[in-house]
Amino acid sequence: xxxxxxxxxxxxxxxxxxxxxxxxxxxxxxxxxxxxxxxxxxxxxxxxxxxxxxxxxxxxxxxxxxxxxxxxxxxxxxxxxxxxxxxxxxxxxxxxxxxxxxxxxxxxxxxxxxxxxxxxxxxxxxxxxxxxxxxxxxxxxxxxxxxxxxxxxxxxxxxxxxxxxxxxxxxxxxxxxxxxxxxxxxxxxxxxxxxxxxxxxxxxxxxxxxxxxxxxxxxxxxxxxxxxxxxxxxxxxxxxxxxxxxxxxxxxxxxxxxxxxxxxxxxxxxxxxxxxxxxxxxxxxxxxxxxxxxxxxxxxxxxxxxxxxxxxxxxxxxxxxxxxxxxxxxxxxxxxxxxxxxxxxxxxxxxxxxxxxxxxxxxxxxxxxxxxxxxxxxxxxxxxxxxxxxxxxxxxxxxxxxxxxxxxxxxxxxxxxxxxxxxxxxxxxxxxxxxxxxxxxxxxxxxxxxxxxxxxxxxxxxxxxxxxxxxxxxxxxxxxxxxxxxxxxxxxxxxxxxxxxxxxxxxxxxxxxxxxxxxxxxxxxxxxxxxxxxxxxxxxxxxxxxxxxxxxxxxxxxxxxxxxxxxxxxxxxxxxxxxxxxxxxxxxxxxxxxxxxxxxxxxxxxxxxxxxxxxxxxxxxxxxxxxxxxxxxxxxxxxxxxxxxxxxxxxxxxxxxxxxxxxxxxxxxxxxxxxxxxxxxxxxxxxxxxxxxxxxxxxxxxxxxxxxxxxxxxxxxxxxxxxxxxxxxxxxxxxxxxxxxxx
Numbered sequence: 016x017x018x019x020x021x022x023x024x025x026x027x028x029x030x031x032x033x034x035x036x037x038x039x040x041x042x043x044x045x046x047x048x049x050x051x052x053x054x055x056x057x058x059x060x061x062x063x064x065x066x067x068x069x070x071x072x073x074x075x076x077x078x079x080x081x082x083x084x085x086x087x088x089x090x091x092x093x094x095x096x097x098x099x100x101x102x103x104x105x106x107x108x109x110x111x112x113x114x115x116x117x118x119x120x121x122x123x124x125x126x127x128x129x130x131x132x133x134x135x136x137x138x139x140x141x142x143x144x145x146x147x148x149x150x151x152x153x154x155x156x157x158x159x160x161x162x163x164x165x166x167x168x169x170x171x172x173x174x175x176x177x178x179x180x181x182x183x184x185x186x187x188x189x190x191x192x193x194x195x196x197x198x199x200x201x202x203x204x205x206x207x208x209x210x211x212x213x214x215x216x217x218x219x220x221x222x223x224x225x226x227x228x229x230x231x232x233x234x235x236x237x238x239x240x241x242x243x244x245x246x247x248x249x250x251x252x253x254x255x256x257x258x259x260x261x262x263x264x265x266x267x268x269x270x271x272x273x274x275x276x277x278x279x280x281x282x283x284x285x286x287x288x289x290x291x292x293x294x295x296x297x298x299x300x301x302x303x304x305x306x307x308x309x310x311x312x313x314x315x316x317x318x319x320x321x322x323x324x325x326x327x328x329x330x331x332x333x334x335x336x337x338x339x340x341x342x343x344x345x346x347x348x349x350x351x352x353x354x355x356x357x358x359x360x361x362x363x364x365x366x367x368x369x370x371x372x373x374x375x376x377x378x379x380x381x382x383x384x385x386x387x388x389x390x391x392x393x394x395x396x397x398x399x400x401x402x403x404x405x406x407x408x409x410x411x412x413x414x415x416x417x418x419x420x421x422x423x424x425x426x427x428x429x430x431x432x433x434x435x436x437x438x439x440x441x442x443x444x445x446x447x448x449x450x451x452x453x454x455x456x457x458x459x460x461x462x463x464x465x466x467x468x469x470x471x472x473x474x475x476x477x478x479x480x481x482x483x484x485x486x487x488x489x490x491x492x493x494x495x496x497x498x499x500x501x502x503x504x505x506x507x508x509x510x511x512x513x514x515x516x517x518x519x520x521x522x523x524x525x526x527x528x529x530x531x532x533x534x535x536x537x538x539x540x541x542x543x544x545x546x547x548x549x550x551x552x553x554x555x556x557x558x559x560x561x562x563x564x565x566x567x568x569x570x571x572x573x574x575x576x577x578x579x580x581x582x583x584x585x586x587x588x589x590x591x592x593x594x595x596x597x598x599x600x601x602x603x604x605x606x607x608x609x610x611x612x613x614x615x616x617x618x619x620x621x622x623x624x625x626x627x628x629x630x631x632x633x634x635x636x637x638x639x640x641x642x643x644x645x646x647x648x649x650x651x652x653x654x655x656x657x658x659x660x661x662x663x664x665x666x667x668x669x670x671x672x673x674x675x676x677x678x679x680x681x682x683x684x685x686x687x688x689x690x691x692x693x694x695x696x697x698x699x700x701x702x703x704x705x706x707x708x709x710x711x712x713x714x715x716x717x718x719x720x721x722x723x724x725x726x727x728x729x730x731x732x733x734x735x736x737x738x739x740x741x742x743x744x745x746x747x748x749x750x751x752x753x754x755x756x757x758x
Contacts, residue, residue, distance in 0.1 A: 204252025225518020293361020
């Protein structure tokens with residue numbers, strides 16, 4: 016619980032970094048100018064499994080401007096590769112891929128050479144001249160064909176409460192299989208790195224969601240102390256989880272810079288984004304639900320399989336929505352990870368929950384029809400008043416309000432129960448809904464607040480901003496905590512040299528970093544109050560610090576608002592050049608005593624062309640409980656982005672593998688389809704803006720993921736309501752609907 020009342024937030028500003036971005040002054044990873052920088056281009060494997068028989072780099076090395084061509088035969092060594100302990104990323108089970116280490120090929124498009132040259136064009140030409148002969152082994156890249164090889168993951172043990180398989184004994188029950196494809200982050204900015212060695216000091220400008228985490232990974236890999244590694248990433252052009260770890264291209268760049276003794280820059284091509292830097296893994300899930308005739312859930316079974324690489328077992332949080340979403344006495348959930356000849360997947364917006372919620376929320380809709388019950392009524396019937404997984408109270412839960420406000424705004428009460436009941440010209444009309452649930456927590460974070468002599472404030476924390484507006488939100492938190500106008504604040508981030516902080520992922524940045532900023536600025540305000548009433552130097556006479564009001568960069572007595580002293584005057588009176596406070600904020604016992612979750616309810620209208628099977632999302636209402644909304648403008652944008660991605664996932668996104676060769680065949684934005692403006696309707700966003708009184712002193716929970724969780728199921732449920740055809744495999748494309756006809 017907060018020690019002080021949470022101060023009201025100032026009016027929402029525009030993005031504080033907006034002008035830098037629209038004028039081109041913001042520097043992204045590949046735009047940092049480093050003296051003497053050279054360019055690198057990767058040559059990648061043509062097979063998915065096997066070994067290199069021979070590699071010929073002579074022609075490439077003789078090409079104009081070429082400084083070096085790195086392969087496993089001549090690349091500098093990575094110290095961590097000699098140790099299974101050092102080569103292990105603790106966030107993923109297994110061993111990291113060893114770049115330019117030996118002749119083994121683990122996935123298609125694996126880096127096999129790096130051409131470094133004076134210009135980009137010279138490096139591209141040289142990379143094209145590298146000749147590799149392979150000894151290939153038939154790859155296994157099809158999850159559906161390899162389910163029997165699934166393994167238990169230590170981070171996702173089998174879960175049971177009550178009786179396993181209890182759903183099957185219920186009076187009304189269903190059991191179905193649901194599938195989701197590989198989906199790719201595809202940010203606007205492809206991954207890029209500039210690496211510079213100065214002796215044994217390594218400086219990296221790269222695209223990362225967590226500068227401090229990237230620094231720690233590089234320290235571990237290259238055996239360097241913290242003082243010898245610095246990571247810069249002030250601006251990130253989208254990431255969604257794909258920049259939450261160090262990837263093979265980054266290691267290749269660092270090795271290239273070591274080899275040539277000069278800075279090297281590498282920026283990936285669009286096709287290399289598909290399997291070199293993570294993706295959402297494919298899933299196959301079976302869900303069984305059983306209920307009494309009145310809709311009371313009796314049992315839930317959720318069995319999930321997810322794909323991974325062979326060298327690392329990446330585990331999705333696929334089962335987590337199911338375990339906590341509904342009150343149900345019996346639930347068994349099992350996850351199996353299937354090693355394949357692919358690169359390692361990555362956390363992808365709504366990591367695991369986005370895939371898992373498609374299955375459980377589609378199944379809830381199917382159960383509602385089996386019960387002849389309204390889908391919203393079924394969810395309300397099984398609302399969980401406390402966390403059923405952990406058996407502890409929610410820190411806050413406004414899901415009922417999400418249901419109520421979303422349904423009213425959407426007009427859900429007018430929905431006819433029977434499928435194929437509504438038509439609009441050549442289109443069948445359907446209404447569907449689903450709920451979303453995602454963890455709300457915070458990680459340790461540190462912030463530094465410096466009040467300058469002129470009364471302006473500098474706040475620093477080593478977090479990141481991949482686009483949601485971290486600097487804007489932190490500026491508002493600082494303004495509220497200190498009592499200063501947002502325009503007087505500068506917030507710095509994106510540098511591992513700044514105070515250590517949580518990265519931007521997992522929907523915990525605002526709650527984590529915001530708490531540190533709040534704590535630091537609150538402590539700074541207390542110092543100002545103490546100075547302002549200091550005996551012999553007080554301009555207010557003999558008063559107590561708590562009698563002062565702090566507002567808009569000044570202090571005044573509550574009983575005499577006309578007598579104001581600015582922050583700058585307080586510093587001047589005491590002969591101080593400024594004040595500085597550094598504070599670390601850690602989660603307290605509240606995180607164990609209460610279950611923190613964000614919640615959402617999505618209502619969707621679709622139009623399905625009766626003859627062609629074309630699906631269009633015509634209307635969306637998303638009601639979100641994410642605790643206190645710090646920055647309404649950027650918060651709404653978060654939900655708009657989540658819904659847009661949800662439309663893509665539901666109707667379009669599908670990375671297609673040719674399993675003969677283990678290669679993606681639609682590795683570009685022309686053939687990997689994503690939603691554009693024409694595909695996205697007006698999106699009605701409801702933000703409940705109810706502070707969570709438990710998790711942190713600013714009342715925020717988390718917003719980055721919750722707008723996506725459950726949304727694809729809402730679309731699928733609406734498509735069923737329109738057509739009477741249940742599509743259980745994403746994406747929902749015309750060919751799936753036209754089988755058997757929808758007219």
